[in-house]
Amino acid sequence: MISIANASKHYKGAPKPALNNVSLEVEKGDFVFLVGASGSGKSSLMRLMLREDVPTKGSVHVLGENLVGIPSRRVPFFRRRLGVVFQDFRLLPNKTVAQNVAFSLEVIGKSQGFIQESVPDVLRLVGLEGKADRLPSELSGGEQQRVALARAIVNKPALLLADEPTGNLDPATSLDIMSLIERINASGTTVIMATHDQSIVNRLRKRVVELRDGEIVRDEIGGSY
Amino acid sequence: MKLVFSEVAQGLRRNLSMVISVILVTFLSLTFVGTASLLQMQIGQMKNYWYDRAQVAVYMCSDVSAADSCPQGKASPDLLERVKEKLESPTLSVYIDEYYFEDQQQAYKTFQDQFEGNAVAQYVTADQLNETFWVKLVDSTKSQIITESFTGVAGVEEVRDQRSYLDQIFSILNAASIAAIGIAVLMLFSAALLISTTIRLSAFSRRRELGIMRLVGASNFYIQLPFILEGVFASTVGSIFAGLAVLGIVQFFVQGYLAQSLPFTSFVGLTEGLIVFPILIGVGIVLAAFASGLAIRRYLRI
Numbered sequence: 001m002i003s004i005a006n007a008s009k010h011y012k013g014a015p016k017p018a019l020n021n022v023s024l025e026v027e028k029g030d031f032v033f034l035v036g037a038s039g040s041g042k043s044s045l046m047r048l049m050l051r052e053d054v055p056t057k058g059s060v061h062v063l064g065e066n067l068v069g070i071p072s073r074r075v076p077f078f079r080r081r082l083g084v085v086f087q088d089f090r091l092l093p094n095k096t097v098a099q100n101v102a103f104s105l106e107v108i109g110k111s112q113g114f115i116q117e118s119v120p121d122v123l124r125l126v127g128l129e130g131k132a133d134r135l136p137s138e139l140s141g142g143e144q145q146r147v148a149l150a151r152a153i154v155n156k157p158a159l160l161l162a163d164e165p166t167g168n169l170d171p172a173t174s175l176d177i178m179s180l181i182e183r184i185n186a187s188g189t190t191v192i193m194a195t196h197d198q199s200i201v202n203r204l205r206k207r208v209v210e211l212r213d214g215e216i217v218r219d220e221i222g223g224s225y
Numbered sequence: 226m227k228l229v230f231s232e233v234a235q236g237l238r239r240n241l242s243m244v245i246s247v248i249l250v251t252f253l254s255l256t257f258v259g260t261a262s263l264l265q266m267q268i269g270q271m272k273n274y275w276y277d278r279a280q281v282a283v284y285m286c287s288d289v290s291a292a293d294s295c296p297q298g299k300a301s302p303d304l305l306e307r308v309k310e311k312l313e314s315p316t317l318s319v320y321i322d323e324y325y326f327e328d329q330q331q332a333y334k335t336f337q338d339q340f341e342g343n344a345v346a347q348y349v350t351a352d353q354l355n356e357t358f359w360v361k362l363v364d365s366t367k368s369q370i371i372t373e374s375f376t377g378v379a380g381v382e383e384v385r386d387q388r389s390y391l392d393q394i395f396s397i398l399n400a401a402s403i404a405a406i407g408i409a410v411l412m413l414f415s416a417a418l419l420i421s422t423t424i425r426l427s428a429f430s431r432r433r434e435l436g437i438m439r440l441v442g443a444s445n446f447y448i449q450l451p452f453i454l455e456g457v458f459a460s461t462v463g464s465i466f467a468g469l470a471v472l473g474i475v476q477f478f479v480q481g482y483l484a485q486s487l488p489f490t491s492f493v494g495l496t497e498g499l500i501v502f503p504i505l506i507g508v509g510i511v512l513a514a515f516a517s518g519l520a521i522r523r524y525l526r527i
């Protein structure tokens with residue numbers, strides 16, 4: 001599913017590498033927490049898996065694609081096979097909830113029939129059935145993150161990458177979002193989630209990968225923060 | 226596809242003032258290009274017309290000819306006959322379409338007609354003018370044959386190809402049209418820069434959508450298409466205006482004014498205008514597609 005071998009990332013002009021000789025294997029269906037202090041390289045590692053960046057050294061394979069050698073015209077097709085959510089939701093402010101989810105299907109060329117069928121389904125799945133016609137500004141942070149999750153999973157991706165999805169949410173709302181992500185994982189989707197939230201990591205007891213100064217210092221099944 | 230067009234419409238509305246300036250700049254620059262190419266066509270047409278009628282003049286010595294080219298004074302009938310024989314000789318006559326001899330009385334009459342009302346007409350007398358053999362060649366570019374055969378021949382003062390006068394006029398016109406094309410190219414360049422700036426602005430104002438589109442895996446083509454169409458749309462409108470302006474110039478200025486005031490010259494008409502029209506549109510579209518494609522590709526690079 002994911003195979004990263006001796007990957008390093010050295011940003012131009014930075015004094016030391018953001019990632020240093022990182023190796024990581026993730027199997028299908030796994031749930032992995034990426035933890036570590038601010039600046040330890042969590043987002044940088046996520047960006048490599050999303051092919052937003054290429055490593056300076058080493059190799060990255062995700063969903064059977066070699067992300068170092070992949071030609072740039074194939075990158076969009078690779079991204080269609082995974083879902084992504086971020087701390088800042090990244091919704092379109094002038095589109096409704098349903099339109100936000102539909103937009104991501106339209107731009108990859110799905111038929112109107114498919115869109116009309118799958119958007120209500122996925123909104124029900126994330127618990128937003130009554131709010132399809134609201135604008136993001138009329139939703140709470142937790143509800144906005146649900147829209148983002150709906151958008152990420154509407155294509156039934158094999159892999160969900162979440163970079164601090166609860167970073168902007170209060171503890172109670174974070175729990176709601178986490179139970180949703182657990183459900184998504186339970187249905188077979190592999191989940192990689194970067195987080196600072198100790199209580200979530202400690203409660204779920206999943207695999208924990210800890211980064212420090214760009215190096216993996218711990219990889220523990222059923223670990224805590 | 227429906228989505229692409231609504232994106233284009235949205236982009237155009239959002240940057241209305243930039244779109245209008247793109248339309249204006251492409252309109253101006255392509256009008257310039259169109260006018261310059263019409264001028265080129267006009268020069269070509271005039272060249273054809275006048276070179277065809279250009280003759281070579283073999284001026285015979287007269288009483289007032291300078292002594293170094295005419296040491297024996299006015300050409301005698303005998304010398305005139307020798308020149309005539311040479312023109313009719315098999316070696317030369319194959320190059321000559323026709324020739325005629327103009328004596329001093331005819332030359333005087335032509336001179337008086339040409340300079341009618343001019344003070345110089347009063348002072349010139351017939352015996353000051355040259356007797357002349359006017360030679361019209363089969364191929365007017367081969368005037369050298371005549372020049373070489375008659376220069377330095379006894380009784381011949383000078384051999385002169387009329388094309389040499391025409392060449393001067395045409396080289397001035399040519400320089401003017403090349404300058405116009407140079408300016409047109411500069412203007413096209415600034416149009417291209419303006420288009421790419423507009424597209425980059427448009428991309429900037431839509432960076433949220435662009436980020437999300439890339440995230441969910443929209444293809445590069447799909448992402449870039451609305452921007453390229455936006456640029457192409459604006460510049461197509463500009464080039465249609467330019468094409469219409471060029472047709473208007475041809476119809477109302479060239480045919481309606483110039484052709485009336487200079488009736489003996491053939492001018493470019495709607496036929497040439499209709500050749501230029503699609504070229505302008507083509508240039509406008511290609512330029513915009515290229516400029517906006519390059520701009521958006523550079524903006525979206527990672």
Ligand SMILES: Nc1ncnc2c1ncn2[C@@H]1O[C@H](COP(=O)(O)OP(=O)(O)OP(=O)(O)O)[C@@H](O)[C@H]1O
Nearest residue numbers: 011012014018036037038039040041042043044045
């Ligand atoms: N585009 C970039 N150019 C230069 N340096 C960068 C860039 N992105 C990140 N870095 C540097 O790389 C290091 C790792 O950053 P990264 O964003 O991966 O950390 P993080 O673990 O996600 O932190 P946080 O928990 O605050 O999100 C930091 O030192 C950061 O300054």
Ligand SMILES: [Mg+2]
Nearest residue numbers: 042043044163
């Ligand atoms: Mg981060």
